[in-house]
Amino acid sequence: MDLVTVADVRTPSTRDELVFAPGERPLGGGTWLYSEAQPGLTGLVDLTSLGWSPFGETDDGLTVGATCTIAELAGLAPRPGWSALPLVRQCAESLLASFKIWNVATVGGNVALGLPAGAMTSLMATLDATAVVWTTDGGERRTPVAEFVTGVRESALAPGEVLRALEVPAASLESRTAFRRIALSPLGRSGTLVTGRLAASGEFVVTVTAGTVRPVQLRFDEVPGARALSDAMSRVDEWYDDPHGAPDWRRATSGGFAEEIRRELGGSW
Ligand SMILES: Cc1cc2nc3c(=O)[nH]c(=O)nc-3n(C[C@H](O)[C@H](O)[C@H](O)COP(=O)(O)OP(=O)(O)OC[C@H]3O[C@@H](n4cnc5c(N)ncnc54)[C@H](O)[C@@H]3O)c2cc1C
Structure with missing residues (x-):
């Protein structure tokens, strides 16, 4: 959409030009910035002009x-x-x-x-x-x-x-990973996204996003037993509530996914 309050889009070429005036914000790809009204936004500073690799x-x-x-x-x-x-x-x-x-x-x-x-x-x-x-x-x-x-x-x-x-x-790149995701409709926004990562050191990390208001990580020195993982998941209390999923559904599906991931990455039954 047109951002009618934006008077200027700057294209810096050096870091010195990355000083933001009141009302200016960084512009990445602009896919969110240009997708809804941005009250108070008067200028954009296009980061892509900096030529970062x-x-x-x-x-x-x-x-x-x-x-x-x-x-x-x-x-x-x-x-x-x-x-x-x-x-x-x-x-x-x-x-x-x-x-x-x-x-x-x-x-x-x-x-x-x-x-x-x-x-x-x-x-x-x-x-x-x-x-x-x-x-x-x-x-x-x-x-x-x-x-x-x-x-x-x-x-x-x-x-x-x-x-x-x-x-x-x-x-991390050398770790084994597992992935689960669910949405309320086939092409819907993620209701919850649960990943697991098993490092060569044996460390096992479960990460929950989308279902929670911010990323939540549960870390274990080795792949835990089902009870230890379920206890840790039951202590997560930041379940997100929006039209893409109710908190109790997000908690239940995330818990099931975490257990599936535990087994996929080597946890015993
Ligand atoms: C059809 C559609 C579907 C989408 N689905 C999803 C989705 O499922 N999940 C999701 O998360 N998003 C979704 N989005 C929103 C958005 O497209 C993505 O989040 C996208 O990755 C944002 O990246 P961008 O570079 O376009 O950000 P921009 O729109 O350029 O910027 C987003 C925000 O981040 C700031 N910003 C950008 N880069 C930097 C930087 N390097 N440093 C500091 N601040 C910065 C901007 O000032 C702005 O506030 C969707 C958008 C559309 C149009």
């Missing part, structure tokens, strides 16, 4: 630039040993969005927006990625993605800060 690979893992599109990430070629890679596409396909959205929506925009059904948040939280934030004093700070989204449309970003990148550790 979509990916960078190091011995430590993979760095995903915030302006990497969902399509670029979903098209990442398989690498030997990166057994977690199928999760990228599973999460991308969880968005209530067609390939047209994938081609412009950015990974950083999805995480920064902080929707419970933010499937890039699901992906990055599952992989224990770290959000690299450019702060207003010219520095940067790092926060685990699982803690970066703090509530519905809320994040750890302070005004004027920009999400620069997401750092995914190699150990």
